[in-house]
Amino acid sequence: MQLLGVDYTLLTDPLSLFFLFVVLLVSAPAAVYSVGYMRGEYGRGKKALLWALLAAFVLSMALVVTSGNALVFLVAWELMSLASYFLVVIDHRHERSVMAGTIYIVMTHIGTAVITAALLIMSNYAESFDIAAMKAASASIPANIKDLIFILFLIGFGTKAGIVPLHVWLPYAHPQAPSHISSIMSGVMIKTAVYGMLRFVFMTLGIGPQWWGNLVLLLALVSCLAGIMYALMEHDLKKLLAYSSVENMGIIMLGIGASMVFMKMGMPALAVMALCAGLFHLLNHAVFKGLLFLGAGAVYKATGTRNIEHLGGLIKRMPVTAAAFLAGSVAISGLPPFNGFVSEWLTLQAFFYGAANSGGSYKIFLCVCAALLALTGGLAAACFVKAFGITFLALPRSKAAQSAQEAPLSMKAPMAFLAATALALGLGAPFAVKYITGIAGFAIGAPAVDAPFSFLIKTNWIAAAVLVFAASCCYAARNRRAAECNTWDCGYYKLSPRNEYSATAFSKPLRIAFSFFLMPYSKTEKIRDSFYHVRSFKYEVFTTPVFRKYIYAPAVSLLFVGARKLKKIQPGSIHVYVAYIFVTIVLLVIFMGRF
Amino acid sequence: MRDPLVILQALVLIAVSPLVTGMIRKLKNLIRLRKGPGIFQPYYDLAKLLRKEEAVSRDTSWVFTCAPYIVLGTVLAALFIIPAFGPGISFDGAGDLIALVFLLALGRFFIALAGLDAGSSFGGMGSSREMFISSLVEPVALLAVFAVSLAAGSTMPRAVASVETLKLSSLVAAGALFIVTLAETSRIPIDNRETHLELTMVHEAMVLEYSGRSLALIELASHIKQVLFFSVIAAVALPHGNYAAKMAAIAIAVALLEVSMAKMRLFRVVDLMGFSFVFSVIAVVISAMGF
Numbered sequence: 001m002q003l004l005g006v007d008y009t010l011l012t013d014p015l016s017l018f019f020l021f022v023v024l025l026v027s028a029p030a031a032v033y034s035v036g037y038m039r040g041e042y043g044r045g046k047k048a049l050l051w052a053l054l055a056a057f058v059l060s061m062a063l064v065v066t067s068g069n070a071l072v073f074l075v076a077w078e079l080m081s082l083a084s085y086f087l088v089v090i091d092h093r094h095e096r097s098v099m100a101g102t103i104y105i106v107m108t109h110i111g112t113a114v115i116t117a118a119l120l121i122m123s124n125y126a127e128s129f130d131i132a133a134m135k136a137a138s139a140s141i142p143a144n145i146k147d148l149i150f151i152l153f154l155i156g157f158g159t160k161a162g163i164v165p166l167h168v169w170l171p172y173a174h175p176q177a178p179s180h181i182s183s184i185m186s187g188v189m190i191k192t193a194v195y196g197m198l199r200f201v202f203m204t205l206g207i208g209p210q211w212w213g214n215l216v217l218l219l220a221l222v223s224c225l226a227g228i229m230y231a232l233m234e235h236d237l238k239k240l241l242a243y244s245s246v247e248n249m250g251i252i253m254l255g256i257g258a259s260m261v262f263m264k265m266g267m268p269a270l271a272v273m274a275l276c277a278g279l280f281h282l283l284n285h286a287v288f289k290g291l292l293f294l295g296a297g298a299v300y301k302a303t304g305t306r307n308i309e310h311l312g313g314l315i316k317r318m319p320v321t322a323a324a325f326l327a328g329s330v331a332i333s334g335l336p337p338f339n340g341f342v343s344e345w346l347t348l349q350a351f352f353y354g355a356a357n358s359g360g361s362y363k364i365f366l367c368v369c370a371a372l373l374a375l376t377g378g379l380a381a382a383c384f385v386k387a388f389g390i391t392f393l394a395l396p397r398s399k400a401a402q403s404a405q406e407a408p409l410s411m412k413a414p415m416a417f418l419a420a421t422a423l424a425l426g427l428g429a430p431f432a433v434k435y436i437t438g439i440a441g442f443a444i445g446a447p448a449v450d451a452p453f454s455f456l457i458k459t460n461w462i463a464a465a466v467l468v469f470a471a472s473c474c475y476a477a478r479n480r481r482a483a484e485c486n487t488w489d490c491g492y493y494k495l496s497p498r499n500e501y502s503a504t505a506f507s508k509p510l511r512i513a514f515s516f517f518l519m520p521y522s523k524t525e526k527i528r529d530s531f532y533h534v535r536s537f538k539y540e541v542f543t544t545p546v547f548r549k550y551i552y553a554p555a556v557s558l559l560f561v562g563a564r565k566l567k568k569i570q571p572g573s574i575h576v577y578v579a580y581i582f583v584t585i586v587l588l589v590i591f592m593g594r595f
Numbered sequence: 596m597r598d599p600l601v602i603l604q605a606l607v608l609i610a611v612s613p614l615v616t617g618m619i620r621k622l623k624n625l626i627r628l629r630k631g632p633g634i635f636q637p638y639y640d641l642a643k644l645l646r647k648e649e650a651v652s653r654d655t656s657w658v659f660t661c662a663p664y665i666v667l668g669t670v671l672a673a674l675f676i677i678p679a680f681g682p683g684i685s686f687d688g689a690g691d692l693i694a695l696v697f698l699l700a701l702g703r704f705f706i707a708l709a710g711l712d713a714g715s716s717f718g719g720m721g722s723s724r725e726m727f728i729s730s731l732v733e734p735v736a737l738l739a740v741f742a743v744s745l746a747a748g749s750t751m752p753r754a755v756a757s758v759e760t761l762k763l764s765s766l767v768a769a770g771a772l773f774i775v776t777l778a779e780t781s782r783i784p785i786d787n788r789e790t791h792l793e794l795t796m797v798h799e800a801m802v803l804e805y806s807g808r809s810l811a812l813i814e815l816a817s818h819i820k821q822v823l824f825f826s827v828i829a830a831v832a833l834p835h836g837n838y839a840a841k842m843a844a845i846a847i848a849v850a851l852l853e854v855s856m857a858k859m860r861l862f863r864v865v866d867l868m869g870f871s872f873v874f875s876v877i878a879v880v881i882s883a884m885g886f
């Protein structure tokens with residue numbers, strides 16, 4: 001199909017189909033969920049608008065991952081960004097929405113501009129926007145230009161993927177959208193950046209020198225650690241999930257970076273394995289992050305707050321939501337029998353075999369990468385113990401949490417579906433891995449290999465058996481005599497929710513241990529009746545957003561200084577403007593005359 | 596047939612695991628010139644707890660009830676991964692050393708949730724500290740496992756345990772694993788099982804609400820976990836020599852350390868873990884140099 005000299009043929013190769021599958025796997029349950037979620041939350045007009053935007057958003061993502069032409073890709077990319085922008089600012093009466101939207105649209109356009117530049121350079125060599133033609137012409141691009149193109153792609157796609165330090169928009173934009181949109185944004189939209197990296201860097205430009213992979217690995221490690229640390233400090237449930245998306249994009253990028261490195265080291269089989277780990281984690285993260293955002297949305301709808309310090313005890317009031325959220329939490333912490341375990345295990349295995357088959361400093365580098373990934377996993381487990389434990393367990397900390405009601409079926413069913421998918425991907429990992437290995441091999445252009453996947457199935461099944469064993473033991477013992485009592489209160493009369501451990505307290509040890517990075521500070525506010533009697537005491541802890549404070553704030557103020565300087569040539573006097581026009585015309589005439 | 600051997604090995608380890616705890620306690624008491632209870636006391640304790648009626652807080656949910664079974668179940672499953680009595684006496688399909696770390700983390704995840712479930716500050720404090728320590732231990736454990744496995748070229752315990760020559764890197768990694776073991780088994784200087792002082796307890800605070808049968812399950816799980824970690828050092832990291840002798844040596848080292856040191860402040864644990872992380876990195880460096 002051709003129109004205006006552009007070929008609109010869609011790609012249907014394994015890579016595109018895989019991403020299309022991921023798009024639909026999360027979008028479909030999110031759409032069902034939105035029926036219940038929007039009820040009572042939005043008026044009729046706004047509901048219609050949300051449906052239209054949702055459709056546009058999903059379709060544009062589908063087009064992004066299937067377009068065979070760079071121009072169509074860019075248009076779809078921009079459509080996707082705009083649709084999601086409007087979805088972020090749908091609650092435009094909230095000041096926070098507008099701010100989140102502004103940060104988002106500025107960042108995403110910086111990214112798009114950079115990607116456009118890279119594609120223009122490439123199309124200049126290919127003399128076409130067709131991706132196949134670009135691939136054919138990539139051999140004629142000189143090495144230093146290739147480096148430039150790679151850096152541009154990395155910045156552009158890194159912005160969309162939320163790679164640190166380009167992640168600043170993500171924790172604002174994702175939580176501010178309606179929850180089903182958050183789930184699609186975090187579950188799928190940021191993954192289109194990985195698609196872009198694979199389609200344009202791996203398959204079109206070709207993998208360049210060793211430092212490309214090293215750079216991706218380093219950025220990925222920083223994303224993992226920074227993302228999970230900020231998530232740990234967060235007590236806004238949806239913001240916590242958004243930060244954890246930064247971390248998980250880091251894990252995916254670890255797989256991709258390792259794959260680039262192994263490719264250059266002449267180990268294509270390992271490169272396929274690493275990329276397979278990355279792609280599998282991408283699929284897994286789409287499933288469990290989609291699930292967790294839906295769960296957070298159900299909690300928000302039931303209680304009207306996203307602050308977990310005001311929640312608690314929801315497991316008794318919303319049992320299905322709690323079970324689904326728990327499944328998501330176990331999965332995202334990378335624990336068996338769920339799917340997150342398999343992809344983290346695969347990534348670690350890729351690092352291990354890379355280290356075992358390389359020598360010298362690379363061996364150490366890869367081992368340390370793996371160790372830092374393990375640290376990330378440990379912190380993620382701590383983070384989700386906090387997220388689930390404070391939100392769902394113990395006693396409700398507010399009236400709103402006390403009177404929470406379980407979500408309707410249209411919201412429960414999609415959550416149950418995604419939780420079941422997470423478990424199925426964990427138990428059926430060998431099949432999924434086999435399929436994804438094929439895709440990874442296709443993206444790298446290396447033959448598929450036999451990695452040691454075969455015993456995975458059993459670790460997951462064993463863990464599943466443990467859970468079933470525990471559940472059946474509890475069921476068998478349900479009638480056993482047990483004295484019901486109060487929680488141990490040191491002999492005082494009955495504990496109240498105010499005695500419970502809070503999320504801020506839970507993360508305090510880590511806040512202190514990592515204070516060199518988080519730079520926490522606190523604000524206290526005392527209202528006194530007299531010297532001896534304090535009527536109320538308010539204590540708040542904040543962490544310093546390092547990247548915003550030291551990179552973005554100076555950049556923004558520089559922009560304002562520049563704009564103020566530019567103001568001088570814009571005095572508002574019509575005579576000066578007429579003079580500008582005159583000078584411009586004279587210059588143009590001279591210019592035209594010369595060429 | 597190897598399979599009956601693996602099951603027999605698991606049963607023997609389960610049976611002797613309380614005894615190991617009892618012997619460490621006895622040894623500590625001997626060094627402190629106290630009489631102390633007999634080495635079979637942990638068995639009596641378990642029997643007593645199993646008989647007792649359980650008191651369960653009415654604020655708890657099913658997570659609290661299920662957690663002890665999950666902890667015990669994961670530890671039992673992990674037993675099949677470690678070839679304690681000789682290379683090859685393990686289920687290959689059950690998982691590798693990395694899976695072992697993740698499997699135990701599953702149990703910890705649930706017991707930490709159970710700590711939060713009753714709504715007391717003790718439980719929350721214990722969970723918070725437990726997750727803090729375990730997230731710092733995890734990279735050390737993994738790096739040490741890597742260092743041990745690099746020579747074998749595989750993370751399968753059977754392959755690691757059958758490495759012919761004793762490598763220097765494995766020896767250094769075993770040192771790091773020893774510190775990991777101290778942390779995972781709640782030993783001084785990281786934690787102290789013997790105390791119930793709110794300022795210092797970590798693991799004990801987390802399980803404070805448990806009583807009766809549930810507590811017995813948790814106690815049994817921690818006895819087994821201790822044997823499991825000792826075995827990782829004695830049979831996988833350093834697979835040469837007599838297994839029982841190595842186990843005894845580790846137990847004596849733990850006992851000596853416990854009587855000669857005080858518990859560290861919680862935030863000093865960061866330094867200790869940093870130290871053992873460096874230890875593991877050194878093990879990898881030695882392995883990269885080919886020793």
